[in-house]
Structure formats: structure tokens, C-alpha cells
Amino acid sequence: MPSDAQLLVARIATGDEEALGELYLLLRPRLRRYLWHQLDGDLQAVEEALQDVFLAVWRTAGAYRGDARVVTWVYQIAHYQALHARRSSRHHHEALAPDSPDGGDTPDETLGTASHEDAVVDRLALADALRRLSSKHREVLDLVFQHGFSLEETAQILDVPLGTVKSRISYARRALQRELRAPTIERAP
Amino acid sequence: MAESACLPFLDRLPLYVAGRLPSSERESLEAHFVSCAECQRELAFWQAVPGALASLDDEIPPDRHAATTWTALQRRLPPRPSVPLRTPRERAYMEIETRTPPRASHRSAPTPIAPRRARRPLLAVAACALIVILSATLFGILGSQSHHPTVAGQGTATSSAQAGCAPSRLRTNLPANASIADLSMASPEDGWAVGQIWDPQHSATPAHTLLMHLQSCVWSPIDSSIPDATLTSISMGSAGDGWAVGMTLKAFTTQNENGTTNYEWDGDQLIVLHYTRGSWQRVSLPGYQSVIDAKVRMLSSTEGWMVLHGGKSHLGPDTIAYAETVLHYSGGAWSIVGHDAATNPSATVSGFAGISSNDVWTVGSQLVGAGNYEYAVLAHYHAGVWTTRTDISGHIASVSFSSPSNGWAVGQMWVDNYKQSLPLILHYDGSQWTSVALPAPVRAANGAFLESVTAVSDSEAWAFGSMGPSGGASGPAVLALHYLNGQWTEVTWPLATIIAPHELVISSATQGFAIGTLALSSTTPKRYMAVPKGVILALNNGSWSVLPGQ
Numbered sequence: 001m002p003s004d005a006q007l008l009v010a011r012i013a014t015g016d017e018e019a020l021g022e023l024y025l026l027l028r029p030r031l032r033r034y035l036w037h038q039l040d041g042d043l044q045a046v047e048e049a050l051q052d053v054f055l056a057v058w059r060t061a062g063a064y065r066g067d068a069r070v071v072t073w074v075y076q077i078a079h080y081q082a083l084h085a086r087r088s089s090r091h092h093h094e095a096l097a098p099d100s101p102d103g104g105d106t107p108d109e110t111l112g113t114a115s116h117e118d119a120v121v122d123r124l125a126l127a128d129a130l131r132r133l134s135s136k137h138r139e140v141l142d143l144v145f146q147h148g149f150s151l152e153e154t155a156q157i158l159d160v161p162l163g164t165v166k167s168r169i170s171y172a173r174r175a176l177q178r179e180l181r182a183p184t185i186e187r188a189p
Numbered sequence: 190m191a192e193s194a195c196l197p198f199l200d201r202l203p204l205y206v207a208g209r210l211p212s213s214e215r216e217s218l219e220a221h222f223v224s225c226a227e228c229q230r231e232l233a234f235w236q237a238v239p240g241a242l243a244s245l246d247d248e249i250p251p252d253r254h255a256a257t258t259w260t261a262l263q264r265r266l267p268p269r270p271s272v273p274l275r276t277p278r279e280r281a282y283m284e285i286e287t288r289t290p291p292r293a294s295h296r297s298a299p300t301p302i303a304p305r306r307a308r309r310p311l312l313a314v315a316a317c318a319l320i321v322i323l324s325a326t327l328f329g330i331l332g333s334q335s336h337h338p339t340v341a342g343q344g345t346a347t348s349s350a351q352a353g354c355a356p357s358r359l360r361t362n363l364p365a366n367a368s369i370a371d372l373s374m375a376s377p378e379d380g381w382a383v384g385q386i387w388d389p390q391h392s393a394t395p396a397h398t399l400l401m402h403l404q405s406c407v408w409s410p411i412d413s414s415i416p417d418a419t420l421t422s423i424s425m426g427s428a429g430d431g432w433a434v435g436m437t438l439k440a441f442t443t444q445n446e447n448g449t450t451n452y453e454w455d456g457d458q459l460i461v462l463h464y465t466r467g468s469w470q471r472v473s474l475p476g477y478q479s480v481i482d483a484k485v486r487m488l489s490s491t492e493g494w495m496v497l498h499g500g501k502s503h504l505g506p507d508t509i510a511y512a513e514t515v516l517h518y519s520g521g522a523w524s525i526v527g528h529d530a531a532t533n534p535s536a537t538v539s540g541f542a543g544i545s546s547n548d549v550w551t552v553g554s555q556l557v558g559a560g561n562y563e564y565a566v567l568a569h570y571h572a573g574v575w576t577t578r579t580d581i582s583g584h585i586a587s588v589s590f591s592s593p594s595n596g597w598a599v600g601q602m603w604v605d606n607y608k609q610s611l612p613l614i615l616h617y618d619g620s621q622w623t624s625v626a627l628p629a630p631v632r633a634a635n636g637a638f639l640e641s642v643t644a645v646s647d648s649e650a651w652a653f654g655s656m657g658p659s660g661g662a663s664g665p666a667v668l669a670l671h672y673l674n675g676q677w678t679e680v681t682w683p684l685a686t687i688i689a690p691h692e693l694v695i696s697s698a699t700q701g702f703a704i705g706t707l708a709l710s711s712t713t714p715k716r717y718m719a720v721p722k723g724v725i726l727a728l729n730n731g732s733w734s735v736l737p738g739q
Binding site: 037065066151166170177 | 200207237657
């Protein structure tokens with residue numbers, strides 16, 4: 001039994017602009033937050049990406065297969081649009097934290113130093129460290145913690161295997177840990 | 190030095206904080222915490238993450254551009270519907286909602302394409318929940334495909350001596366809340382149909398299966414109901430042998446804004462029934478989960494094909510693939526045939542037609558460029574090898590063969606750089622597919638598309654679809670085309686209350702059956718969805734009717 005959002009998509013597939021507007025209103029707030037972080041706070045790029053996302057929804061609503069939630073499907077589109085926008089952007093801020101590899105297994109040295117950390121995590125410092133995280137790792141944390149997606153859905157959105165999602169979370173943790181221990185000095189843009 | 194005992198728990202901490210850990214694992218994790226300072230520190234870290242991420246969201250300026258972006262987006266929308274819905278069932282939802290009161294008279298000459306609708310202003314932010322009453326039919330992706338047990342060059346039922354049931358005798362005893370999904374004729378007077386029974390007023394209770402038998406010219410249910418399940422397809426390979434498929438249903442609940450619970454019924458485990466020695470028996474075909482749609486077509490009692498949509502492919506313990514699975518029946522068993530769409534989430538199989546032993550065509554489409562562009566796909570499996578054609582922009586919904594050298598495929602194609610969508614018919618002559626001209630003005634009907642084709646013989650065929658949102662003064666109109674003596678002509682669709690005809694089966698020289706969707710009265714206000722109901726249609730000497738008793 002289709003959900004309300006699935007009905008909207010079905011209506012959009014018949015050319016119902018009003019349904020597209022409803023879906024736009026429904027998803028704009030969270031997509032905007034998601035894209036804001038993916039596009040480094042570039043307001044104009046965010047608005048353009050939002051348009052491109054819903055244009056793609058308009059064009060492919062008939063191909064939505066109902067096997068994922070509508071929101072997961074739209075985020076998949078948004079992920080790709082953000083990727084595309086970053087690649088073609090002239091203002092391309094690369095992450096300042098070292099971009100950890102996804103595969104492989106490095107020895108987990110962090111726990112030894114973790115014992116020296118304060119039990120209370122400095123939220124400002126953590127927020128700062130998150131800001132510096134590479135978009136690849138930041139995105140997976142955003143999707144799981146902020147946007148309420150399961151690991152499987154996150155894997156669908158990012159178009160990677162489930163294991164990769166898990167390892168990105170793990171590497172994000174290590175990258176954040178390094179930042180908290182010894183914050184990187186921000187390079188001038 | 191890391192406590193090796195902690196490692197399994199450390200990996201699960203972020204999932205625990207995000208609420209993604211199953212309760213059984215939560216308990217063992219919490220039991221470990223109690224005595225592990227290391228993990229407690231890690232937990233504190235992860236517990237701070239959501240707040241820290243949220244504080245970063247606080248930096249985002251207030252949203253002031255919702256309306257201007259919407260206006261800019263509207264200007265960029267191509268004046269076309271997007272890729273059309275795939276199956277009659279899906280379209281039925283929309284056609285029921287948007288159809289104005291049906292007129293009894295014949296559809297008038299097609300109207301010119303309606304002028305572009307005035308751009309609507311941005312809607313009020315207050316969301317109004319769509320209050321819907323829906324059937325449990327799932328998003329069927331597999332389109333129609335002509336069912337003809339004698340496709341392998343044996344000619345058609347027109348060679349049969351029997352004419353089938355006298356039209357006046359034909360009727361159904363369709364139970365209340367029933368909907369037919371598919372039917373198959375074993376002989377001119379022996380047929381089977383499948384579907385489900387579901388009461389939308391009690392949506393918390395799932396559907397149960399429905400199996401109907403045509404006997405003495407009456408379609409009646411047989412006592413074979415499987416609870417919490419639906420049947421989506423049936424095909425008789427011979428009078429005494431056939432297969433039916435469907436899936437069990439599992440509930441997914443969400444809360445509506447008004448506090449009520451919304452029940453969605455998702456396809457779960459595949460159900461397979463085999464008719465042999467006079468009765469239907471359930472057959473175990475394990476390993477297919479999250480099956481959203483299933484379709485079966487038998488060439489004979491020993492040869493047939495099945496396509497599953499949504500069955501998860503087990504490409505590895507951590508890999509999800511929502512995929513199309515193609516199965517071949519031969520030597521008394523079903524086995525998987527590798528297909529590109531099995532591992533390609535951008536590929537859709539909408540229809541298929543078996544030609545002969547171990548020889549099948551599948552049709553559908555392939556999305557490229559993150560779903561922005563769509564190519565129609567015709568794939569042929571022959572001598573163990575797939576060859577694929579994908580050079581047409583568009584989608585092919587259905588394919589049907591009357592013999593190995595006569596096939597039809599229908600759908601829609603994008604023209605003018607994705608600005609227009611036109612109906613598409615292709616013909617196969619034994620070696621290649623070529624596009625066939627449709628009668629005017631159908632060939633230029635922007636937004637019209639075809640969804641179902643039946644090759645009756647080498648010289649006759651039927652195709653059905655829709656004129657799309659812009660066709661017909663009273664809403665989406667059925668597009669019906671008949672092929673005879675080398676030419677396709679448009680046929681006025683006479684059944685005002687029936688939309689989305691599909692699965693036409695010609696069972697004798699003068700008779701055939703099809704499934705149609707009963708379009709309910711549009712006095713239901715817009716946004717209130719009626720339950721799309723599949724009913725059995727009869728074609729007698731070129732004349733269409735809805736069988737009484739439905």
C-alpha cells in the first residue's frame with residue numbers, strides 16, 4: 001500500500017505539477033540542510049541543486065519503483081547532484097582533515113590516546129572538528145544521525161555497499177579523534 | 190592498547206546512539222558498558238555527535254528562497270509528464286483520482302494538446318495529509334505481456350474448433366473486495382485468474398489471495414485462499430499444468446498527522462503455486478525476499494519464464510541490490526538466468542516473452558546519468574547469451590510474439606531532447622526490430638503511451654495504453670489500437686468505466702479475455718483515492734464488455 005509520498009510521486013509521474021510542489025515543500029527543509037553541508041554553505045549552489053533535484057524527480061518519477069522510501073530515493077538524487085555540483089564548482093574546498101581511505105584496516109591506535117581525553121566531550125570542539133571532516137565522512141554521519149536513515153538506506157543513497165557505510169563511520173570517528181587531539185590549522189581559502 | 194574485548198562493541202556504538210541497533214544487541218551493549226570505562230568514553234563521544242551536528246545546522250541562514258526557487262524550477266520544467274508509470278495498476282491510481290465523470294458516449298476525436306497549465310503558486314506550507322484509502326496492491330513494475338501458450342510457432346487459438354463460451358452465458362462470481370491481477374486460458378472454455386481480496390476499510394488486515402476458475406462459462410473463486418498474501422500472475426502451460434505466483438505481505442506502519450496509523454503492505458516472500466494433476470499445490474522456491482512483483486509466463490508444461498521485481502540479490506552479506514530476477518523453468522525446475530538488471534539498480538524489466546526453448550526477450554528501460562536519461566531496452570537471451578539493444582530514448586513496457594518471426598513491443602519514446610513523449614511500437618521480423626508508424630493523430634499525441642501488447646497471430650495484434658493527461662476532454666483516455674492486415678488503427682474504447690486494459694488473451698476464433706481497471710466515480714473528492722479494482726473483460730467478435738457479476 002503506497003504511502004502519501006509514494007502517491008505524490010505517482011501523481012508527479014503523470015505531469016501533476018501541484019504534486020511536485022507538495023513534494024518540494026515536504027522535502028525542501030531537510031534537503032536544504034543536507035545540501036548546505038554538502039556544498040560548503042554556498043547558498044546559490046544550494047538553491048540551484050534543489051532545483052536540479054526536483055527537475056530530476058519530475059523527469060524520473062515514473063521510474064520510481066516503490067522499493068525504497070520516497071525520501072531515500074530523493075536523497076539519492078540529491079547526493080548525486082551535490083557530487084556533480086562539487087566537481088564543477090570553482091570554489092572547491094577540500095577537506096582539511098586527512099581523507100582516510102575506506103578500505104583496509106589500520107591498527108586502531110586511537111584507543112590508547114582516548115584514555116587521556118576528558119570524559120566530557122567539548123561540543124564546540126567536536127562541532128569544529130566535524131566542520132573540517134571530509135565531505136565523504138561528514139555525509140555519512142549526517143545521513144545516519146541527522147536525517148534519520150538506516151545504514152541500508154544510507155548505502156542506497158551513497159550507492160555503496162553496506163560495509164562501506166560502516167567503515168566510513170569508523171574512519172570518521174578516527175578522523176574526528178585526530179582533530180580533537182590536535183586541531184589542524186585552517187588554511188586560508 | 191585496545192581492549193580486544195571492546196572492539197565488537199565499539200563498532201556498534203554509533204549505531205546505538207543513532208537508534209539503529211536491534212534491541213537484542215542493545216542489551217548486550219548496555220551490559221558491557223556497565224563495566225567498561227573505555228566504552229563509556231566512546232559512548233560519550235558518540236552521544237555528543239548529534240548535538241554537534243545540529244549546532245552546525247544552526248549556522249544555516251533562515252530559508253527565504255523557497256518560493257523563488259519553486260518559481261525558477263517551474264520555468265525549467267519540460268512541458269511533459271516525466272517517464273510514464275509502468276503498469277496499469279499504477280496508472281489506475283492516478284486515473285481514478287483525476288478522471289472527471291465518465292461520459293457514456295464514444296470518445297470524441299482527440300483534442301489538440303491542451304495549452305500549458307497556468308503555473309500554480311507555491312502551496313501553503315501547512316501540509317494537508319492525503320487521506321487515502323488504498324488497496325494492498327503493490328507497485329507492480331512488470332507490465333503486461335500477451336499470454337499465449339502456443340507462441341512457439343504453433344499458430345494461434347484461431348485454429349481451434351471451439352468458439353468458446355456463448356457471450357450471454359459468460360459471467361463472474363467475483364467476491365466482495367476482490368481485484369483481479371492476471372488471467373490465463375488453458376483452452377477456449379477453461380481459464381484461471383488470480384488476484385486478491387482486501388477491504389480498504391480495514392487496512393490493518395492484509396489481503397488474502399484469490400484464485401478463480403472459468404468453468405461452465407462462469408468465473409468463480411476456488412477455495413484456496415492464502416492469508417496475508419496476494420497473487421500477481423498466472424500462466425497455464427497446458428490445460429492440466431500451470432503456475433501462479435505472488436507474495437506474502439508484511440506491514441509497515443507509519444503514524445499520520447492526525448494520530449491514526451497508516452498501514453502499508455510490502456511484498457515479502459515469494460509464493461509459487463503449481464497446478465498439476467487437477468489441483469494447485471504450493472511449491473517452495475526459497476531465497477527470494479522483498480518481492481514487490483512477480484510475473485510468470487509458460488510456453489508449455491515444461492518450459493516457462495518468471496521475472497521477479499525487488500528480490501534482493503545476495504551479492505554479499507553487506508550488499509543490497511534491489512533487482513530484477515529472471516528465472517527459467519526447464520527440466521522440472523526453476524533456475525536463475527543471469528540478467529543485467531539483476532545487479533543494475535537503474536535497469537527495469539517491464540515485460541518479457543518466451544519464444545522457444547531457452548529463448549526469451551525482455552523489455553524495459555535503463556536509466557543513465559543518475560536517472561536523468563532513460564533508454565528503452567530490448568534484451569534477447571538465446572543460446573545462453575544476452576544481446577541488448579538500447580538506442581531509443583524511452584521505455585518499452587510490453588512485448589509479445591505470435592511466432593519467432595513476428596513480435597511486437599510497445600511503450601513510449603522521448604523526442605526533441607526529452608521535451609516530448611510519444612507512443613512507440615516496434616516490430617520484430619525474426620532478425621531486427623523496426624519502429625512502426627502509428628495512425629495519425631496518435632503518432633503525434635504528446636504524453637500518450639502504450640503499456641500492453643498482444644500478438645494474436647502473425648497478422649493481428651492489439652495494443653493498449655493511455656492518451657496521457659492531455660488526451661481526452663474528460664481526463665486520461667484509454668488508447669486502444671488494433672493491428673490487422675498490415676496496419677494499426679485506433680479503436681474507440683467503448684467501456685467508459687474501464688481504464689488500463691491489459692493482459693489480453695485470445696482464447697478462440699471469436700473470443701478473448703483481458704483485465705481492466707474499474708474507474709470509480711469521480712464524485713470522490715480529489716485526493717481521496719478509491720481502490721483500483723481489476724475486473725475481467727471479454728472480447729467477443731470484436732466487441733468489448735465487462736463481465737457481469739463484478
